[in-house]
Amino acid sequence: xKKFLIFLVLLTEVNIIYSSGIGKAALPLLSVSSFARAxxxxxxxxxxxxxxxxxxxxxxxxxxxxxxxxxxxMQNWIGNMNNTQMGGLYPMKFIGxxxxxxxxxxxxxxxxxxxxxxxxxxxxxxxxxxFIILSYGRNLSEKLKVGCNLKYINxxxxxxxxxxxxxxxxxxxxFFEPMGxxxxxxxxxxxxxxxxxIMPVNYKLSASYLIKFKKIxxxxxxxILGFDFNLPAGAxxxxxxxxxxxxxxxxxxxxxxxxxxxxxxxxxxxSWLSFGAGLNWKNLILDYCLSPYTGISEYVNRITISYKxxxxxxxxxxxxxxxxxxxEFKKEEKLEKQKEEKKKDEFEKEFDEF
Numbered sequence: 414x415k416k417f418l419i420f421l422v423l424l425t426e427v428n429i430i431y432s433s434g435i436g437k438a439a440l441p442l443l444s445v446s447s448f449a450r451a452x453x454x455x456x457x458x459x460x461x462x463x464x465x466x467x468x469x470x471x472x473x474x475x476x477x478x479x480x481x482x483x484x485x486x487m488q489n490w491i492g493n494m495n496n497t498q499m500g501g502l503y504p505m506k507f508i509g510x511x512x513x514x515x516x517x518x519x520x521x522x523x524x525x526x527x528x529x530x531x532x533x534x535x536x537x538x539x540x541x542x543x544f545i546i547l548s549y550g551r552n553l554s555e556k557l558k559v560g561c562n563l564k565y566i567n568x569x570x571x572x573x574x575x576x577x578x579x580x581x582x583x584x585x586x587x588f589f590e591p592m593g594x595x596x597x598x599x600x601x602x603x604x605x606x607x608x609x610x611i612m613p614v615n616y617k618l619s620a621s622y623l624i625k626f627k628k629i630x631x632x633x634x635x636x637i638l639g640f641d642f643n644l645p646a647g648a649x650x651x652x653x654x655x656x657x658x659x660x661x662x663x664x665x666x667x668x669x670x671x672x673x674x675x676x677x678x679x680x681x682x683x684s685w686l687s688f689g690a691g692l693n694w695k696n697l698i699l700d701y702c703l704s705p706y707t708g709i710s711e712y713v714n715r716i717t718i719s720y721k722x723x724x725x726x727x728x729x730x731x732x733x734x735x736x737x738x739x740x741e742f743k744k745e746e747k748l749e750k751q752k753e754e755k756k757k758d759e760f761e762k763e764f765d766e767f
């Protein structure tokens with residue numbers, strides 16, 4: 414019951430978010446991610462336990478990571494804007510998991526400035542943003558996970574320069590673990606107004622479902638389905654649906670394919686479709702995402718390269734678990750053989766008596 418009360422607390426925060434009225438939201442780029450895996454699923458990542466990318470959608474998602482991670486992402490966004498993100502994650506067994514993300518936005522081409530009469534000015538327009546995100550995630554129990562983000566924002570847009578801070582709070586709860594159903598709840602970008610504009614606060618409800626295949630017939634190991642409901646300040650309610658198909662290893666390479674969609678459909682220059690693919694080779698992970706923007710004939714490409722470190726202790730644990738599974742399999746095989754021999758003996762005995 415206490416676990417459900419925590420979800421209700423987050424629900425009440427929506428009233429706080431919108432109590433001052435919905436107006437124009439500042440810092441729209443704060444809600445844009447360059448992580449290819451999550452965006453390949455349409456951003457429906459709020460209830461999925463991933464890597465560093467989980468922090469941008471629901472910081473509780475980093476709590477289940479057991480490896481040290483390093484990640485680097487790039488995207489060429491619309492309007493000649495580029496975004497570079499780098500981050501790291503460090504798990505601590507008894508304390509929780511910590512991660513950081515540094516995100517820089519800039520222009521690939523200079524913007525020429527003109528005055529009101531149309532005359533060219535001597536100076537060019539400077540546009541760049543810097544976001545630094547520190548995250549923490551922890552397992553409160555086997556099913557309940559919590560997390561938070563502290564964001565530092567530095568924006569330099571034309572003649573406007575300012576700094577600000579924001580806070581994210583997230584929860585993940587595992588329902589019906591054998592079937593792989595997760596539910597999540599997140600409040601993003603809580604902070605003070607920026608030059609009279611409200612922060613791009615967003616209330617998110619999420620769900621994910623893991624489908625595992627016991628008998629592999631088509632080469633698919635599992636399928637992950639994701640759903641996000643977003644209630645953003647100063648913008649329309651929107652939804653995200655995503656899927657990820659994870660295939661079996663092929664010569665130590667594990668491929669994945671993704672598809673995402675955002676609702677409602679919008680043809681006014683908004684990307685509502687996304688396609689992605691990923692390759693896992695040993696400890697190296699490569700992800701790619703393509704998002705076509707309708708109405709303006711532009712495409713956004715996202716690439717993420719991640720590396721997973723494995724400690725000696727973890728390798729020993731994995732080897733021990735693998736050995737245990739083999740022993741249990743042999744034990745079950747032996748019992749099955751004994752049962753078959755017993756049935757055979759009983760049949761022969763009945764035949765002799767007959």
